[in-house]
Amino acid sequence: MSSRVQTNLQKVLAAGHFAVTAEVGPPQGPNPEPVRAKAAILKGLADAYNVTDNQTAVVRMSSIAAAKILLDEGLEPVMQMTCRDRNRIAMQSDLLGASALGLKNVLALSGDHQKASGAGKLNGHPGAKNVYDVDSIQLLGIIKGLRDEARQQGGDAITEPAPFFIGAAWTPLGPPVEFRVPRLAKKIAAGADFVQTQAVFDLKAFAAQVKKAHEAGLTEKVAILAGIIVPRSAGMLTYMNKNVPGIEVPEALIARMKGAKDAKAEGMKVTVELIQAVRELPGVKGVHLQAIEAEELLAEVIPAAGLTPRPLV
Amino acid sequence: MIVAEWKPLPELLAGLKGYKNLLLVGCATCVAECAAGGEREVNTLAPTLHMALKNQGQDINIITRTLERACEPEFVEELAEIAPQVDAIMSLSCGIGMQLIAERFLDKPLLPGVNTTSLAIREAPGLWTARCRACGDCVLGETFGLCPVARCAKSLMNGPCGGTRKNGRCEVDENTDCIWYLIVERAKARGELESLNQVRQPKTWSNSAHGGPKRIVREDLRS
Amino acid sequence: MSKPPSPGFSPEIVVLYCRQTLDAEAKPPEGTRQGDGFSARLVLLPCSSKIEAYQMLAILDKGADGVQLVACPEKACRFLVGNNRAERRVAHARGLLSQAGMAEARLELNRAAELTPEDLMNLAGRHAGRIKDLGPNPMKGGTN
Ligand code: SF4
Ligand code: SF4
Numbered sequence: 001m002s003s004r005v006q007t008n009l010q011k012v013l014a015a016g017h018f019a020v021t022a023e024v025g026p027p028q029g030p031n032p033e034p035v036r037a038k039a040a041i042l043k044g045l046a047d048a049y050n051v052t053d054n055q056t057a058v059v060r061m062s063s064i065a066a067a068k069i070l071l072d073e074g075l076e077p078v079m080q081m082t083c084r085d086r087n088r089i090a091m092q093s094d095l096l097g098a099s100a101l102g103l104k105n106v107l108a109l110s111g112d113h114q115k116a117s118g119a120g121k122l123n124g125h126p127g128a129k130n131v132y133d134v135d136s137i138q139l140l141g142i143i144k145g146l147r148d149e150a151r152q153q154g155g156d157a158i159t160e161p162a163p164f165f166i167g168a169a170w171t172p173l174g175p176p177v178e179f180r181v182p183r184l185a186k187k188i189a190a191g192a193d194f195v196q197t198q199a200v201f202d203l204k205a206f207a208a209q210v211k212k213a214h215e216a217g218l219t220e221k222v223a224i225l226a227g228i229i230v231p232r233s234a235g236m237l238t239y240m241n242k243n244v245p246g247i248e249v250p251e252a253l254i255a256r257m258k259g260a261k262d263a264k265a266e267g268m269k270v271t272v273e274l275i276q277a278v279r280e281l282p283g284v285k286g287v288h289l290q291a292i293e294a295e296e297l298l299a300e301v302i303p304a305a306g307l308t309p310r311p312l313v
Numbered sequence: 314m315i316v317a318e319w320k321p322l323p324e325l326l327a328g329l330k331g332y333k334n335l336l337l338v339g340c341a342t343c344v345a346e347c348a349a350g351g352e353r354e355v356n357t358l359a360p361t362l363h364m365a366l367k368n369q370g371q372d373i374n375i376i377t378r379t380l381e382r383a384c385e386p387e388f389v390e391e392l393a394e395i396a397p398q399v400d401a402i403m404s405l406s407c408g409i410g411m412q413l414i415a416e417r418f419l420d421k422p423l424l425p426g427v428n429t430t431s432l433a434i435r436e437a438p439g440l441w442t443a444r445c446r447a448c449g450d451c452v453l454g455e456t457f458g459l460c461p462v463a464r465c466a467k468s469l470m471n472g473p474c475g476g477t478r479k480n481g482r483c484e485v486d487e488n489t490d491c492i493w494y495l496i497v498e499r500a501k502a503r504g505e506l507e508s509l510n511q512v513r514q515p516k517t518w519s520n521s522a523h524g525g526p527k528r529i530v531r532e533d534l535r536s
Numbered sequence: 537m538s539k540p541p542s543p544g545f546s547p548e549i550v551v552l553y554c555r556q557t558l559d560a561e562a563k564p565p566e567g568t569r570q571g572d573g574f575s576a577r578l579v580l581l582p583c584s585s586k587i588e589a590y591q592m593l594a595i596l597d598k599g600a601d602g603v604q605l606v607a608c609p610e611k612a613c614r615f616l617v618g619n620n621r622a623e624r625r626v627a628h629a630r631g632l633l634s635q636a637g638m639a640e641a642r643l644e645l646n647r648a649a650e651l652t653p654e655d656l657m658n659l660a661g662r663h664a665g666r667i668k669d670l671g672p673n674p675m676k677g678g679t680n
Contacts, residue, residue: 186510
């Protein structure tokens with residue numbers, strides 16, 4: 001980690017606090033108000049806020065612009081960048097631009113394939129050409145190069161280092177499971193300072209992977225933030241278990257949600273329990289919370305888990 | 314082999330508007346192997362086009378030929394006699410053969426009858442799957458003989474994305490293997506899983522289409 | 537898309553049949569025969585799996601009103617995969633026919649065994665009956 005950058009997220013982690021990040025999806029339109037509205041709901045609940053980059057390959061306000069709007073609202077963004085839509089020239093240019101705008105947390109992802117954009121109700125752009133000039137691990141290396149060596153991937157110098165706190169995603173339970181810890185090691189070697197994981201429901205399986213990472217010494221080099229999605233119904237869990245790669249939901253949890261009188265309240269309880277459980281795992285330094293299309297739930301669940309107020313560092 | 318597929322019939326028919334005499338040309342090499350443009354497909358498409366156009370009120374005379382290799386000038390030359398009798402040529406050869414035909418018969422409109430889509434193998438009867446994308450910087454030596462450029466939907470170089478399905482298939486298509494899943498399997502079987510731990514740096518794409526139209530010069534072979 | 541029945545229309549049916557569908561005793565009939573209100577050209581195939589989509593399409597393109605492929609019952613094929621393949625090829629050809637604006641019903645697959653030449657004619661007659669509703673093949677009297 002570069003000493004030059006000091007993002008809020010970085011400082012919270014460095015001070016040994018249990019970090020909280022949340023997610024903000026930009027709108028499908030040019031109006032900044034929806035971003036500001038979400039900011040109003042989420043302000044003070046997390047240390048930093050991920051801004052997705054055309055998630056599921058659906059065209060939305062750019063992550064750079066939405067991240068800047070959050071910043072102006074007093075929230076610290078984590079700008080996501082996928083490898084789907086830009087080559088290394090555009091990526092580096094956007095990274096320099098983001099840095100100039102004060103966006104210092106960046107998270108590198110492969111990105112959803114453009115086919116996903118037409119899979120739901122939208123037309124999307126399944127006919128688009130993707131880029132994948134570099135993959136997410138190579139992108140991490142590029143960001144690190146801009147920061148630590150003040151060099152572009154091609155070798156040319158930039159005027160001064162671009163300070164970034166570098167994030168990555170980790171899917172600990174994705175097949176082939178035996179390669180997921182090595183892949184985390186690759187991400188760290190390439191430049192990741194922190195990782196946010198795919199949503200955790202199967203604590204045992206998650207703990208086993210984190211333990212492997214811990215024993216390999218990886219948790220000293222990278223801050224792992226466990227992904228938590230607030231469950232809202234048994235149906236939602238069943239769907240995710242079946243259709244979302246890397247997400248494993250134990251049958252018992254689905255049954256518990258099914259049996260609950262008030263599914264929403266039960267989902268909150270489950271979330272709080274999950275947060276408390278991952279907090280116990282050596283090497284887990286925080287949580288990354290998502291309440292898909294229901295940000296207001298975070299305003300309830302984060303305080304309920306005892307995670308507010310957020311530390312001022 | 315080079316793999317092609319018939320263009321949709323409505324597109325073919327739209328392109329044939331106004332023509333009276335058509336030469337429909339196939340190629341007995343790759344496109345015959347992939348059942349898109351061999352003699353059999355030429356013979357299938359000809360009556361199909363003829364019937365369709367006639368039903369639309371257009372009478373067309375279709376002459377058929379299948380070349381041994383549409384990507385070699387001496388074989389294309391076999392069309393020299395028949396070409397003057399037609400007002401357009403539709404080719405079911407790959408894009409390479411098509412261009413040679415177009416170049417040889419400059420005064421004839423060349424209509425592509427197929428879309429050339431991939432470099433693939435016939436995996437099973439009636440099933441062709443991509444194997445190579447002519448990337449110009451082959452990594453098969455590091456990936457246990459499985460190509461991540463052509464066979465990973467995101468051309469990833471450092472292992473599987475988070476989208477691998479529980480059954481080892483790719484997130485993009487439930488019928489296609491996640492190639493990184495297979496690479497890891499093969500590495501394991503070889504006892505060399507560790508070899509995949511090394512971070513692969515960004516690839517050089519300029520030795521393929523990304524470097525501009527490819528031109529290869531071998532002085533020892535020049536005349 | 538059915539057209540008004542044409543008065544005096546006597547459909548020409550081409551019957552492509554597999555040797556195995558005939559009674560072992562029967563002498564394979566060939567050539568054109570006149571039926572009641574239709575005519576049938578009987579063509580002997582060594583095996584129905586040998587038939588190609590283009591052959592069936594070409595027959596219709598040349599103006600026959602109907603094509604009937606007669607294959608052995610499923611699982612009875614001497615070459616095992618033969619009649620299954622015939623089914624898929626007929627389906628493929630029918631798909632192309634409909635894309636070409638032709639009635640798919642002009643091409644039909646029948647499964648049968650131990651037929652006599654008369655049975656074959658009866659099958660052709662049944663096919664002809666259905667084709668009467670469709671009217672003559674619009675390809676009749678074309679350029680090629
Ligand atoms: S790495 Fe490149 S050259 Fe090698 S098989 Fe894949 S696409 Fe073809
Ligand atoms: S699931 Fe596998 S093959 Fe598909 S995009 Fe991800 S890494 Fe590539």
